[in-house]
Amino acid sequence: MNHEFPFNNIKKIDIRGKKLLIPTMHPFGSHLLAACCRGFGIDAYPLPTYIDLNLGKQYTSGKECFPCQVTISDILYFLKKEEQKFKDNFNANNYVYLLPEADGPCRFGMYNKFQRIILNTFDNFKDVQISYFTTEDSYSTKGILPEDKASDFKKIGFLLMVVSDIFDRIQWRVRPYEKIQGSTDELIKNMLNEIIKVLEKKAEKLPFDEIYEILELTTIKAKNLINTKISRKPRIGIVGEIYLRTHQPSNQYIIKKIEQYGGEVVNASLCEWINFVTYENIRKTKLFLRVLVKENLYKYVFATMKKLMSLKIEQEYQRFIMKKAYSKVLKHLDIQPDHDVEELEKHLENNHIYSYEVGTEACLSIAGALCYMKEGFNGVVNVYPFSCMPSTITSAILRPIFKKFHFPYLDAPFDGTIQPNREIAIKTFMFQASQHKKLLKN
Numbered sequence: 461m462n463h464e465f466p467f468n469n470i471k472k473i474d475i476r477g478k479k480l481l482i483p484t485m486h487p488f489g490s491h492l493l494a495a496c497c498r499g500f501g502i503d504a505y506p507l508p509t510y511i512d513l514n515l516g517k518q519y520t521s522g523k524e525c526f527p528c529q530v531t532i533s534d535i536l537y538f539l540k541k542e543e544q545k546f547k548d549n550f551n552a553n554n555y556v557y558l559l560p561e562a563d564g565p566c567r568f569g570m571y572n573k574f575q576r577i578i579l580n581t582f583d584n585f586k587d588v589q590i591s592y593f594t595t596e597d598s599y600s601t602k603g604i605l606p607e608d609k610a611s612d613f614k615k616i617g618f619l620l621m622v623v624s625d626i627f628d629r630i631q632w633r634v635r636p637y638e639k640i641q642g643s644t645d646e647l648i649k650n651m652l653n654e655i656i657k658v659l660e661k662k663a664e665k666l667p668f669d670e671i672y673e674i675l676e677l678t679t680i681k682a683k684n685l686i687n688t689k690i691s692r693k694p695r696i697g698i699v700g701e702i703y704l705r706t707h708q709p710s711n712q713y714i715i716k717k718i719e720q721y722g723g724e725v726v727n728a729s730l731c732e733w734i735n736f737v738t739y740e741n742i743r744k745t746k747l748f749l750r751v752l753v754k755e756n757l758y759k760y761v762f763a764t765m766k767k768l769m770s771l772k773i774e775q776e777y778q779r780f781i782m783k784k785a786y787s788k789v790l791k792h793l794d795i796q797p798d799h800d801v802e803e804l805e806k807h808l809e810n811n812h813i814y815s816y817e818v819g820t821e822a823c824l825s826i827a828g829a830l831c832y833m834k835e836g837f838n839g840v841v842n843v844y845p846f847s848c849m850p851s852t853i854t855s856a857i858l859r860p861i862f863k864k865f866h867f868p869y870l871d872a873p874f875d876g877t878i879q880p881n882r883e884i885a886i887k888t889f890m891f892q893a894s895q896h897k898k899l900l901k902n
C-alpha cells in the first residue's frame with residue numbers, strides 16, 4: 461500500500477536504534493512481543509493502557525470505533541509523559557509507534573492514518589513515526605527488521621501468540637475452581653515473567669524448547685491449584701471484535717464478571733485471527749491464479765505460484781506450532797482446544813448461514829459461536845465496540861438461530877461508559893446458562 465501525504469510518516473521503517481511503542485491489547489501478548497523485540501536488540505515497550513481515556517475522547521468526534529479512541533489515548537498519554545520527563549531533551553525522532561492494520565471493509569485499516577493526523581497536530585509529536593504490520597502480507601516484519609532477522613522474528617512471534625492463548629485458556633479453566641483465590645493469576649504472572657526473561661536473554665536463538673518447558677510446567681502447577689470437589693460450572697463462549705474481547709479494561713473485565721456469577725469462560729483466541737489472515741490470503745491468491753490462467757497472463761503465474769507456496773508453508777508452520785504447544789498442555793489439563801479456521805468455514809457452508817467471501821471477523825464470530833453450541837457450551841456472549849459493523853452482523857445472524865434452539869445469548873457492546881443494566885444483564889444471562897446446563901444433564 462502506498463501511503464501518500466499526509467501519511468508519508470506511516471511506513472515500514474527499520475526500527476533498530478529507536479524506541480518501539482507497542483499498543484497493549486492482550487494482557488500477556490504485548491508484553492511477550494516487547495520482550496521478544498528486546499531479545500532481538502530493539503528497545504521495545506508495551507504502552508500503558510486505559511489510563512486517561514479523556515485524551516482519546518478529546519481528539520475524536522465519537523464516530524470512530526472505540527478501540528481507535530483507546531489506542532489514541534494510550535499513545536498520547538505515553539508521549540506526554542515522555543515529554544514531561546525529558547523536557548527540552550525530548551526528541552520525537554527517537555520513537556516509532558507500531559500500529560497494525562487490516563485491509564477489507566473495516567475502519568481498522570484507517571486507524572494509523574487517523575492517528576497520524578492527530579499526532580501531526582502536536583508540534584512535538586509530528587516526528588514520531590508510525591510503522592505497521594498488515595494483513596495484506598500476513599503480518600510480515602520485512603522492512604521493519606533486517607532481512608536476515610525478519611523471518612526468525614515472525615516464527616517466534618507466532619509461538620508467543622500461541623503461548624498467550626494457552627496461558628489464557630489455563631487461567632479460564634483453573635480460576636473458577638481454584639482452592640486459594642488469586643492463586644491462578646499469581647501463577648500465570650510468575651510464569652509469564654519466566655518466559656520474558658528467556659526472551660530478553662536469547663530470543664534471537666529461538667528458544668522454542670525452553671518456552672515449551674515453561675508452558676508444561678505452568679500447566680502442571682495450575683492443575684494443582686484446582687479444588688476437585690467443585691463441580692463443573694456452566695461454560696460460556698465469547699466471540700466478537702478482537703480488540704474489545706481481548707482488552708480487559710475496555711470490556712470492563714467481562715470474563716471475571718461472568719466467573720463471579722458462576723460461569724467458566726472460553727474467549728476466541730488471538731491465533732484464530734492470525735490463522736484466518738493466512739487462510740484468506742491463500743484463498744485470494746488461488747482466485748488470482750485462476751484469473752491469470754483464464755486471461756492467458758502466464759508471465760505472472762510463476763510469481764503467484766511462489767507466493768501461494770510460501771503461504772501454504774506458513775499455514776503448515778502455524779498448524780505445527782499450535783499442535784505442539786497445545787499437546788504439551790492437553791496431556792495434563794483439559795483446556796479448550798482452539799477452533800480450526802478451515803473447520804469453521806465448513807461449518808458455515810454446511811449450514812448455509814454466512815460466507816467467508818463476505819470477510820471481516822463476522823464469519824469467525826458466527827461460526828465460532830455455533831461451534832460453542834455444538835461443543836456443549838451453555839451460552840455465548842458477543843463482545844464488541846458499540847456500532848462495530850462485523851459484530852452487529854454477527855448479532856443479527858446469531859440471535860434468531862439461538863432463539864430457535866433456546867440457547868442463551870448476550871450482546872455486550874462497549875463504548876467506555878458504564879451501563880447501569882450491564883450487571884443485571886450478565887446475571888440474568890448466567891441464570892439462563894445454568895438452566896441450560898441442567899437441561900443438558902437431564
Ligand code: SF4
Nearest residue numbers: 525566567568848849
Ligand atoms: S471490526 Fe468493528 S471496531 Fe474494528 S474497525 Fe471494524 S467496525 Fe471498527
